[in-house]
Amino acid sequence: AGPGGPQEASTTPSKGRSIPANSSVPGATDRARERDPLAKDDREAKILAVLDDLDQHRRGTMNVPREDGRMLRVLAESIGAKNVVEIGTSNGLSGLWLCLALGKTGGHLTTFDIDPGRFELAKANFHRAGVDALVTQVLGDAHEEVLKMKDPIDLLFIDADKAGYLDYLNKLLPLVRPGGLIVSHNMASPPPDPEFVKALTTNPALESLFINMHDQGLGVSLKKR
Ligand SMILES: C[S@@+](CC[C@H](N)C(=O)[O-])C[C@H]1O[C@@H](n2cnc3c(N)ncnc32)[C@H](O)[C@@H]1O
Numbered sequence: 001a002g003p004g005g006p007q008e009a010s011t012t013p014s015k016g017r018s019i020p021a022n023s024s025v026p027g028a029t030d031r032a033r034e035r036d037p038l039a040k041d042d043r044e045a046k047i048l049a050v051l052d053d054l055d056q057h058r059r060g061t062m063n064v065p066r067e068d069g070r071m072l073r074v075l076a077e078s079i080g081a082k083n084v085v086e087i088g089t090s091n092g093l094s095g096l097w098l099c100l101a102l103g104k105t106g107g108h109l110t111t112f113d114i115d116p117g118r119f120e121l122a123k124a125n126f127h128r129a130g131v132d133a134l135v136t137q138v139l140g141d142a143h144e145e146v147l148k149m150k151d152p153i154d155l156l157f158i159d160a161d162k163a164g165y166l167d168y169l170n171k172l173l174p175l176v177r178p179g180g181l182i183v184s185h186n187m188a189s190p191p192p193d194p195e196f197v198k199a200l201t202t203n204p205a206l207e208s209l210f211i212n213m214h215d216q217g218l219g220v221s222l223k224k225r
Pocket residue numbers: 001002061062063064087088089090091092093094095112113114115118140141142143159160161164
């Protein structure tokens with residue numbers, strides 16, 4: 001994750017009228033991708049209200065851009081994720097996107113952070129979003145703490161110290177279930193560790209692609225069945 005912030009919407013004339021243009025997807029419009037998620041029920045509305053608030057007060061929390069958060073939710077919900085592991089909680093913003101899915105899948109998030117201040121911020125945010133019961137927070141160095149994980153993982157989201165991604169992958173890939181996903185943040189910016197990219201793209205057990213590369217970049221890797 002990184003500083004984030006709203007994207008500039010450029011305007012290009014088309015058939016005599018102006019429409020917002022998406023710079024990276026020819027023919028697409030920003031209108032669709034920037035439309036706010038719609039709450040299906042009260043539980044979603046409560047989480048989305050906290051996400052809106054956090055989006056307006058991003059300061060030093062290095063959160064994923066909104067589009068990446070939405071993608072995390074879509075991925076987690078579509079694979080019916082029960083066990084989601086996140087490396088890098090910060091103030092809980094990406095965790096809340098995941099909780100939108102976990103509220104539907106009956107799943108659980110275990111999220112790691114080394115920073116006590118951000119750990120407490122996340123705790124407060126999970127509480128006010130009403131998702132405490134869906135989340136286990138672990139305070140400590142994730143390089144050590146993940147070694148205690150034993151259960152199969154449906155979705156692993158890596159968004160902590162960039163030089164540590166390969167170590168997290170090496171330690172947790174054996175736990176990711178066949179058909180599970182590894183989602184890696186900052187695959188475009190800041191530049192990722194080439195060894196980590198190599199590990200994602202040269203392992204025949206993985207199908208990896210990289211999306212939202214116009215922004216900070218999100219790696220999505222399927223552990224093949
Ligand atoms: C980019 S932020 C995470 C942003 C969060 N995923 C979001 O989008 O809301 C990275 C976080 O990783 C944490 N971190 C850095 N090194 C760590 C480590 N060795 N173990 C656990 N957490 C670590 C930092 O304290 C920071 O809060």
